Amino acid sequence: MKVRSGSAIVIGLFAVMIIGWFSYRAFIPPVWLRSFAEDISYRSTPDANASAPRDAREAKPNVVPDHPYICFAREVPFAWDQLIVVPSGRSPLTIPALSDAKWNDLEDRAKHMADDPRFQLIVLLKDRRVVADAYFYTFWGDLSALGTDEGFTPTTAVFTAFVRDATHVLMPVSLVPPVCKGTP
Secondary structure: OOOOHHHHHHHHHHHHHHHHHHHHHHOOOOHHHHHHHHHHHHHOEOOOOOOOOOOOOOOOOOOOOOOOOEEHHHHOOOOOOEEEEEOOOOOHHHOHHHHOOEOOOHHHHHHHHHHOOOEEEEEEEEOOEEEEEEEEEOOOOEOHHHOOOOOEOOOOOEEEEEEEOOEEEEEEOOOOOHHHOOOO
């Protein structure tokens, strides 16, 4: 069977599309992380000192959320009992809850965090076993105030956000507001 140049081009384009699709899917953040980022953007307090938008792409719709609290447990559709945030510049190896956890990717994540300061790491544990983890870019938001050794439980993982120098900055809340109580 002789393959003609037109057929080879079509087969080649089809192969490139299939390989590209599977490669692209590997880099899409999980749904729970996208929901978390959307909630940060929606509920963050705008920067009062920000300059006026230069065009429509920079303008944020004037929407007032029903409350300013980001209830993290609402964004995650699976069971977990501890949230650990590893800020940029810190190794997951230095956090006791992570070094003691069952996690095959710990060394890989530690190397990546050491090599690239653009990333923060969100890790979810259940019974001292990592059930999910995802990188969170520093330009999506600053999670450094959430980087504690103890982390957060589904009940205490409640945050507020504000915009400073065009970056969303998250802060933990000390008292869980009624709107976030009863969160799964």
